[in-house]
Amino acid sequence: MNGDDNLLQMLDVLCPMHVVVSSTGHVLHAGPTLRKLRPDTPIEGRRFLEVFDLKRPRGVSDMKKLRTLAGSKLHLQLRNDPKTEVKGILVPGPDDGTSIINLSFGISVVDAVSDYALTSADFAATDLTIEMLYLVEAKSAAMEASRTLNLRLQGAKIAAEEQAFTDTLTGLKNRRAMDHILDRHAAWGTQFGLMQVDLDWFKAVNDTLGHAAGDHVLQTVARVMVEETRENDTVARVGGDEFVIVLPNAHDRAALRSIGERIISRLSRPMPFQGQECRISASIGVAIYDPGAGVSIADLMDDADVALYASKHRGRAQQTFYTPDLRASSENLAPPTGRAEPKRA
Amino acid sequence: MHGLINRAIQGFVTDSYGADKWVEAARVADLDFVEFEAMLVYDDAVTPRVLDAVSTVLGRPRNDIMEDIGTYLVSHPNVEALRRLLRFGGVTFVEFLHSLDDLPDRARLAVADLHLPRIELRDHAPGRFSLVCESPIEGYGHVMMGILRTLADDYGVLALLDHQGSGGGIETVSISLIETEFAEGRVFDLGARAT
Numbered sequence: 001m002n003g004d005d006n007l008l009q010m011l012d013v014l015c016p017m018h019v020v021v022s023s024t025g026h027v028l029h030a031g032p033t034l035r036k037l038r039p040d041t042p043i044e045g046r047r048f049l050e051v052f053d054l055k056r057p058r059g060v061s062d063m064k065k066l067r068t069l070a071g072s073k074l075h076l077q078l079r080n081d082p083k084t085e086v087k088g089i090l091v092p093g094p095d096d097g098t099s100i101i102n103l104s105f106g107i108s109v110v111d112a113v114s115d116y117a118l119t120s121a122d123f124a125a126t127d128l129t130i131e132m133l134y135l136v137e138a139k140s141a142a143m144e145a146s147r148t149l150n151l152r153l154q155g156a157k158i159a160a161e162e163q164a165f166t167d168t169l170t171g172l173k174n175r176r177a178m179d180h181i182l183d184r185h186a187a188w189g190t191q192f193g194l195m196q197v198d199l200d201w202f203k204a205v206n207d208t209l210g211h212a213a214g215d216h217v218l219q220t221v222a223r224v225m226v227e228e229t230r231e232n233d234t235v236a237r238v239g240g241d242e243f244v245i246v247l248p249n250a251h252d253r254a255a256l257r258s259i260g261e262r263i264i265s266r267l268s269r270p271m272p273f274q275g276q277e278c279r280i281s282a283s284i285g286v287a288i289y290d291p292g293a294g295v296s297i298a299d300l301m302d303d304a305d306v307a308l309y310a311s312k313h314r315g316r317a318q319q320t321f322y323t324p325d326l327r328a329s330s331e332n333l334a335p336p337t338g339r340a341e342p343k344r345a
Numbered sequence: 346m347h348g349l350i351n352r353a354i355q356g357f358v359t360d361s362y363g364a365d366k367w368v369e370a371a372r373v374a375d376l377d378f379v380e381f382e383a384m385l386v387y388d389d390a391v392t393p394r395v396l397d398a399v400s401t402v403l404g405r406p407r408n409d410i411m412e413d414i415g416t417y418l419v420s421h422p423n424v425e426a427l428r429r430l431l432r433f434g435g436v437t438f439v440e441f442l443h444s445l446d447d448l449p450d451r452a453r454l455a456v457a458d459l460h461l462p463r464i465e466l467r468d469h470a471p472g473r474f475s476l477v478c479e480s481p482i483e484g485y486g487h488v489m490m491g492i493l494r495t496l497a498d499d500y501g502v503l504a505l506l507d508h509q510g511s512g513g514g515i516e517t518v519s520i521s522l523i524e525t526e527f528a529e530g531r532v533f534d535l536g537a538r539a540t
Contacts, residue, residue: 056443058468075443107450140457147458150384187372 007094014124015102017086021048023097025063033122034103037084037112048101052076055085066090067099076103082115084108105129110136167237169215170222178236178244182297185248189291193250195260196304197225199241199267200281200316209276216273217280224266228259244304250288253321260284260319268317281317283308288321306332346392346482347459351381354392356424357417358399366402374398386458392482408508411484415491419499431496432533438500438525442466442474442493464489472522477515486516493520501530 008029011018016033030043037043043051054060056075067090074088087106090099105112109129112118123129165177173181185192199221206214218241225235225243234246250256263282270277285308287300295303303322309332311318326332358367371379374395381387400407419428430451434444449461462479469475476493478486490506497504503524509517 056468073440107447107454110454136454139455143457147384150382154382154385184375188375 004094011100016122016124017103019043019048019101019103020093021063021099021101023063025049025066027051028098033118036116036118036122037078051079052086052088053079063099067092070099074101082111084112084115109133170218170237172222172226172243173234173236175236175238178234178238178246181234181236181246185246185289186291186297190248190289191251191291192289193245193247193256194287194289194300194304195245195247195256196285196301196308197243197245197263198283198308198312199243200283200312202241202280205278205280209273209278213273213276213278217271217278220271221267221280221282225263228262228266253288256286256288257319257321260286264317264319283311283316284319285309285311286319286321309334346387346389347456348381348383348385348387349456349459351387351392351395352383353418353424354395354399354414355381356421357414358403360421360423361413361417362403370395370398370402373401389481396482396484408484408487411487412491412494415488415493416495417491418488419492419495428496428499429533429537431492432499433535438497438502438504438522441496441500442476442520445476472525474520475509476518476520478518480511480514480516483511484516486511486518489516490518493518498528499531499533501526501528503527 008020011020011029012031016031018031019027019034020029022028025047027043027046027048034043038051048063049061049066053076054066054074055077057069057072060066060069070090070092072089074090075085076088077083077085085106085108086103088101088103090101092098093100104127109132113133120130165173165180167174182194199217202214202217205217218237221243222235222237225245229235229245229247232248234244236244236246238244247256247259264284268281270279272278285304285306287303287307289295289297289300306326307320307322310320310326310329313329313331314320320326355367355371358370368379374391374397376391376395396407396410400410403410418424419431431441434447435441443466445464445466449463452459452461462481462485464479465477467475467477476486476489478489480486486508490508493504493506497506502522505521505523507519509519511517
């Protein structure tokens with residue numbers, strides 16, 4: 001370099017990550033920031049292409065070829081750890097055969113700053129790196145705040161939806177949830193069993209022992225029904241003392257029958273409440289949804305109702321499977337006295 | 346998979362085929378909701394299910410859908426921001442191809458929890474490359490084909506693309522540049538503000 005220290009001093013300030021490379025490819029001088037990248041094994045004196053791997057353009061193995069790339073963007077990577085990637089641009093140097101290559105971190109700057117403990121003094125005052133780091137940090141802080149908010153809102157939304165689909169007294173699903181589940185099974189074409197469960201003598205408990213006793217009965221009923229069904233069955237409270245159980249893939253009538261019988265048997269046992277005994281039982285109507293049969297969900301609910309009324313008329317604490325001949329008896333077509341007309345579309 | 350990715354699939358179906366088709370796809374995929382939130386992270390199993398549902402609802406093969414998603418991402422006005430971000434990658438198509446290696450890191454710089462599949466460009470001969478895509482979702486290579494085909498037009502380059510098949514979670518797309526100054530291409534103004 002003819003001892004032209006002035007030029008090197010200027011380059012150190014303007015381009016602290018530059019290297020001056022001789023015609024043989026040896027590094028004659030490295031800028032102060034670049035020297036920080038390899039404090040223990042000085043870059044100066046080594047071959048440029050031994051320190052850096054030219055990743056793109058490919059196929060360049062010597063200095064002569066590298067010099068032909070003057071003016072175009074170079075993608076380089078340090079050969080030893082940390083293998084930081086840098087971008088570079090080469091210009092021919094003032095002395096014969098020398099080259100000046102200026103480097104910059106590009107996208108690797110965020111890691112590089114921490115890997116090499118760089119400070120703002122390591123970048124030229126005109127370099128936008130510090131501004132970029134500032135933007136990255138500011139953006140990350142803002143994104144983090146927004147992410148926390150998102151998660152909180154999402155949590156609140158899930159809780160609100162959960163609440164909207166839950167019967168608060170019993171913790172069972174409510175009518176809305178059940179309608180939703182039935183529609184989904186119909187859309188999927190899942191075969192399922194539908195049980196309409198009505199409590200018998202519940203009004204009497206409420207009237208004689210009070211609402212607290214009534215609430216206790218409803219909670220006990222809910223627990224029994226959940227215990228007697230499978231995990232993927234749905235138990236919903238759809239009215240005061242009316243429940244619906246949806247049992248997907250219930251191909252086995254005998255299994256359905258035994259579930260119904262167990263529920264009736266357990267609900268018929270007296271339920272102690274504050275020294276009193278609450279006595280109820282349950283009537284059940286069962287209809288089975290067969291996706292190929294062309295029966296709508298509304299028709300299916302009606303079938304289950306007819307079967308339920310038949311159970312009631314046969315003396316309660318019964319379970320009836322729907323068959324079309326149940327409709328021959330006119331008493332099965334209307335709700336027994338004391339039972340509200342179901343409100344469904 | 347990040348909400349941005351799921352949301353992009355939703356945007357593709359809604360903008361190309363109408364909201365009804367999307368609602369149907371969401372139901373077929375058993376989503377329980379209709380709108381993906383861009384800034385939430387969803388279970389990884391959701392995305393393939395949604396893609397299969399879209400394929401079913403639209404009655405088209407899954408790979409065609411994947412390529413159309415790629416095309417959509419860099420051509421529809423509603424996602425113009427994405428085309429711009431990709432064009433930041435290079436002044437020429439070849440430079441853009443080389444910038445793809447950096448894409449996952451760049452994406453992560455913008456959205457810390459957005460993990461895009463790794464992509465590696467291999468340089469075989471002048472004008473002949475292959476793009477090796479990690480594909481956590483089957484068909485990601487086809488998405489890249491849609492993106493590359495459209496951006497080649499965007500740069501005014503005539504390029505032949507071929508999906509070389511997949512294996513071991515990797516999909517490879519071969520790229521042959523026939524002519525680098527084939528047409529005018531679309532203007533890219535670095536300083537234009539996304540609206």
